Amino acid sequence: MTSSPRQPHHSLALRTLTTLVSVDPMATAILATVSEQFKNLFFFDWKPRKTRKTVRFADTCGRELCEIRVAAESSDCPPTLDPSVLERYRTDGSEEEHKFVWIPSFPQPAADFTRFLRTLLQNKVALENVVVNGTDVLGTVKVANMESEAENGEKSVFVRYTTNGWASYLDKSAVENARVRNTSTFDFEIPGDGEQVEFCICFKTNDGEYWDSNKGNNYILNRMEM
Known part of the structure; x- marks a missing residue:
């Protein structure tokens, strides 16, 4: 013989109070108050489970901790400099003339x-x-x-x-x-x-x-x- 699933105590209590409403309309106010109390009783400490966060460094996973890149240009190709950098070192001799x-x-x-x-x-x-x-x-x-x-x-x-x-x-x-x-x-x-x-x-x-x-x-x- 298969037994029916066991109902939670608070569900049985709420169902009992609901039945009372059909017998006595005065029980409506009581049901509202008790329902709120049952909710606070059984659910006040429920919180969603937080996922734990972890930090891993690349070297612990078999990868390089840092990556080095070398930029090279051909020996016959002069480097490209920003004009503002060149302006700092450009002189037309005026400083010498204005002494x-x-x-x-x-x-x-x-x-x-x-x-x-x-x-x-x-x-x-x-x-x-x-x-x-x-x-x-x-x-x-x-x-x-x-x-x-x-x-x-x-x-x-x-x-x-x-x-x-x-x-x-x-x-x-x-x-x-x-x-x-x-x-x-x-x-x-x-x-x-x-x-x-x-x-x-x-x-x-x-x-x-x-x-x-x-x-x-x-x-x-x-x-x-x-």
Whole structure:
């Protein structure tokens, strides 16, 4: 005689409570509460089994722990280098040529602000400062905004300079970069060649030309070897 499979105790208990519901509807609430309790009783400690992870090194499996590869190129084929690498070692001799600095023979005009303003009011144009950048000479100039400018707005500033003691000279235009109600600022750049650079500044308007020549002495920078 074959016996029927044995039912779990909690299944039998739940089936018994379910039968009670058909007898007494009041047992519905009891069934809900007891069912939750049975579930907590029989299933609270059940967790899925975790697979254990292991780590194996290649040499324990009969393989090489490291692999060495040698890249070779033919002897008549030069290696290919990134251009940025070559740029680090490229030289055109300019570093050797630029081993000198320009030394101004005058103080920075704007350092004495009272004197600077006096020059600007009297001459309508004044050198503000000078900066040496490599072999080039950079500077800024302040000019007074004239009443006649309001009508036509025409004005220009240029630097007249020489590197051979005025045996010859060149005029280099300055560029306006700022303007306020009473003044405008111009930038200029002139190349530094020879042993000495000498320059003066001209402010040109429809009313005429105004010069700042450092009271007739001009602005002079002397070359000093490093």
